[in-house]
Amino acid sequence: xxxxxxxxxxxxxxxxxxxxxxxxxxxxxxxxxxxxxxxxxxxxxxxxxxxxxxxxxxxxxxxxxxxxxxxxxxxxxxxxxxxxxxxxxxxxxxxxxxxxxxxxxxxxxxxxxxxxxxx
Amino acid sequence: xxxxxxxxxxxxxxxxxxxxxxxxxxxxxxxxxxxxxxxxxxxxxxxxxxxxxxxxxxxxxxxxxxxxxxxxxxxxxxxxxxxxxxxxxxxxxxxxxxxxxxxxxxxxxxxxxxxxxxxxxxxxxxxxxxxxxxxxxxxxxxxxxxxxxxxxxxxxxxxxxxxxxxxxxxxxxxxxxxxxxxxxxxxxxxxxxxxxxxxxxxxxxxxxxxxxxxxxxxxxxxxxxxxxxxxxxxx
Numbered sequence: 001x002x003x004x005x006x007x008x009x010x011x012x013x014x015x016x017x018x019x020x021x022x023x024x025x026x027x028x029x030x031x032x033x034x035x036x037x038x039x040x041x042x043x044x045x046x047x048x049x050x051x052x053x054x055x056x057x058x059x060x061x062x063x064x065x066x067x068x069x070x071x072x073x074x075x076x077x078x079x080x081x082x083x084x085x086x087x088x089x090x091x092x093x094x095x096x097x098x099x100x101x102x103x104x105x106x107x108x109x110x111x112x113x114x115x116x117x118x119x
Numbered sequence: 120x121x122x123x124x125x126x127x128x129x130x131x132x133x134x135x136x137x138x139x140x141x142x143x144x145x146x147x148x149x150x151x152x153x154x155x156x157x158x159x160x161x162x163x164x165x166x167x168x169x170x171x172x173x174x175x176x177x178x179x180x181x182x183x184x185x186x187x188x189x190x191x192x193x194x195x196x197x198x199x200x201x202x203x204x205x206x207x208x209x210x211x212x213x214x215x216x217x218x219x220x221x222x223x224x225x226x227x228x229x230x231x232x233x234x235x236x237x238x239x240x241x242x243x244x245x246x247x248x249x250x251x252x253x254x255x256x257x258x259x260x261x262x263x264x265x266x267x268x269x270x271x272x273x274x275x276x277x278x279x280x281x282x283x284x285x286x287x288x289x290x291x292x293x294x295x296x297x298x299x300x301x302x303x304x305x306x307x308x309x310x311x312x313x314x315x316x317x318x319x320x321x322x323x324x325x326x327x328x329x330x331x332x333x334x335x336x337x338x339x340x341x342x343x344x345x346x347x348x349x350x351x352x353x354x
Contacts, residue, residue: 004316012313012320013349076321080280 004079006099008072019072022065029062056117063113067106074102121145121201123155125167126209128216136216138207139164145197152185152200152208153192156220168219176333179268183220184209189270189331211273213282226282227269227289233312234286234294239305255301262296262341264334265289271328271338277321285321286313288328288338295341298348310345310352319345 008015036049049055078098084091120142128136141163143155150158153174160167169192172178176194183192185200186207200206214222240249272278272287286294294313297303313319319342328338 007316010316012316012318013346013353015316016320016346017350075316076323079317080277083280085283086280 006096007075008068015072018068022069025061025065026069029058029065032058050117059117060114063110067110070106071103075099078102120204121155121197122205123159124205124207125159125219126216127167127219129166129218130216149196149198151193152183152190152195152197152206153181155197155206156192156208168221170221177266179266182211182268182270182273184212184273189274191268191270191333194333211269213273213279214269222273224269227267227272227287230272230282230286230290231267231293233318234290234297235305235309236293236297238297238300238303239308240302241304249302251301258299258301259296261336262292262299265292265296265336266334268333270331270333271336274327274331275322276325276327277323281317281321284317286318288322288342291319291322291345292336292338292341295345298345306348307352310349313345314349314353319349 004010009018036046039045050059078095082091082095082098087094121144123141123143124138125141126136127133127139141159143158143163145155145158151174153171156167156169156171169183170180171193172180174181174193176191179191181192182189185192185195186202186205188200189211190200192208197206208220210216210220210222214224214226217223267289269289271292272282272289275285275288277285278287294309298306298309303309322339322342324339324342326339329336329340332338
């Protein structure tokens, strides 16, 4: 068994399952948004839509799903290309730096979404 | 005349690998790529180095990259591989080159060893053999035929980037071969060793392995079965 302390859930199966479930949440969310955009959209209707509790909860679910989905995907990319094997002795430091930056950005985005929709 | 561009590298003499061109007279015949290599070695340059043995697609020694696609040189006809009178032959990608077309397969074998590719059953062996029903035996079809030529694993980008952590399609096909075997009792241990983010789940299902397997096997399907077994085990 290969250990990895930085993967989202530490096990391959959970990461794999989370990525698929979150992709379904995101698909559903973007279908709802696309359906709204296909109709006439103005500030009032948009505001009314996002004032409803179900839409706020749904948006938060989508934001959390996006963050988890992105982290698992980015983690795969980082551990493919940003390694000592690919970049030499500094590979692990560069990867950790990128992982830290990405995770901070994703947490920041989620908090930002919460502030926007719940304020 | 067939134009052949051959990957050459002798670490004792060359600073870097290079491509060497040969014009080979095939006599208009649809030779196998291995025959072309034999002609080059016999008539042009005796120092050209490659592995070969059975020359009929059974031993798996002459896995090469021919015009960008991995395969066995001995069973790949020129008509299948050559486009526009030009044949480019390189070693299997992603593994260290020992010399010319010969690669160091240690990483590949290390991953194969990791899946413990042998029957595990601690119960006393019966007097004659451990019996299987025809249906149980049929579960192994499409799995046991692998000849470990490494064409699949060395065409897989996930194996290129993480050959020390991702088992690779060849190893995983064999992992499932023993998971699917009704006589094997180590299923739980086998699955427990595979449930990390790299060993199985680095497979993103791009199916390069299926595309190149000279035996027509389907490692991606076997990996899907392993995923399902891991899922059933955990839920």
